[in-house]
Amino acid sequence: MDIADFIVEGAARRVISPLEGEMAAQRPEGVGPTGLGLLRQMEIGASRAATPSVAFGDISPSRGEIARAYVILAEGVGDVEAREALLDRAMGPKRRKKSSEKLRRGRRPSEGLAFVARDPSGAVVGTVRLWDVTLGENGPAALLLGPLAVEPSLKSGGIGSALMHHAVAEAARLGHGAILLVGDAPYYGRFGFSARRTGTLAMPGPYERHRLLALELKDGALDGAKGTIKAAGRKVKALDFV
Numbered sequence: 001m002d003i004a005d006f007i008v009e010g011a012a013r014r015v016i017s018p019l020e021g022e023m024a025a026q027r028p029e030g031v032g033p034t035g036l037g038l039l040r041q042m043e044i045g046a047s048r049a050a051t052p053s054v055a056f057g058d059i060s061p062s063r064g065e066i067a068r069a070y071v072i073l074a075e076g077v078g079d080v081e082a083r084e085a086l087l088d089r090a091m092g093p094k095r096r097k098k099s100s101e102k103l104r105r106g107r108r109p110s111e112g113l114a115f116v117a118r119d120p121s122g123a124v125v126g127t128v129r130l131w132d133v134t135l136g137e138n139g140p141a142a143l144l145l146g147p148l149a150v151e152p153s154l155k156s157g158g159i160g161s162a163l164m165h166h167a168v169a170e171a172a173r174l175g176h177g178a179i180l181l182v183g184d185a186p187y188y189g190r191f192g193f194s195a196r197r198t199g200t201l202a203m204p205g206p207y208e209r210h211r212l213l214a215l216e217l218k219d220g221a222l223d224g225a226k227g228t229i230k231a232a233g234r235k236v237k238a239l240d241f242v
């Protein structure tokens with residue numbers, strides 16, 4: 001894959017500039033360097049065809065055309081089936097046995113922190129969600145990130161990084177103090193995650209200690225945190241689609 005503009009939806013819809021060097025000049029008002037600087041850039045693929053998505057319409061009004069783009073948006077209720085199918089393709093059926101799943105099952109993602117990436121046709125090609133947890137008995141609140149997955153045929157195109165940067169930026173914007181996840185440090189290290197602050201914490205089930213990673217969004221958010229991580233998210237109600 002070599003075509004991807006990312007448009008992300010947060011407090012306001014944001015267009016991500018293709019060139020880091022042009023970022024300062026093109027930065028929309030209210031969008032700090034985090035949102036722009038972190039999203040990986042690829043070539044603009046311009047299409048003259050109109051699309052039904054309002055997000056696409058934001059990208060190049062000055063050119064008088066609609067740009068073809070990959071976009072990151074809040075997950076909608078209509079995305080659940082496509083997201084689950086994508087997770088099965090990307091991670092296989094064993095994904096449901098992970099310890100992280102214990103912290104997600106029966107809960108809704110943290111408010112405003114479930115995202116999908118869509119391809120230019122609107123198909124879901126990436127997913128990431130964050131979940132409310134507490135760190136130990138009566139410990140501080142934090143988020144658990146995952147699962148993160150990208151359509152296998154589109155791997156290494158920057159979609160995973162774009163989802164991660166957007167998720168982290170939105171979690172910070174919403175005032176959260178820290179994000180934890182279980183994953184590969186060689187991948188998540190590029191977003192600032194490490195096992196440095198997680199030695200006193202534990203997952204509620206089997207996991208590899210060196211894969212329990214954390215990122216502080218606020219200095220000191222993990223100070224003194226210890227014990228087993230517990231689910232703290234809003235419970236799923238009978239009619240919720242999650």
Ligand SMILES: CC(C)(COP(=O)(O)OP(=O)(O)OC[C@H]1O[C@@H](n2cnc3c(N)ncnc32)[C@H](O)[C@@H]1OP(=O)(O)O)[C@@H](O)C(=O)NCCC(=O)NCCS
Nearest residue numbers: 090148149150155156157158159160161182183184186187
């Ligand atoms: C992990 C995943 C989300 C990354 O998405 P992506 O869109 O391919 O990622 P990006 O394009 O942003 O980054 C790709 C880079 O990350 C590297 N990378 C991917 N997975 C990695 C891992 N587990 N460990 C180390 N590096 C990894 C790639 O080699 C590539 O390196 P390069 O930039 O030097 O070429 C995707 O590969 C995926 O869905 N994997 C299956 C599900 C999964 O394992 N999810 C994570 C659970 S912990």
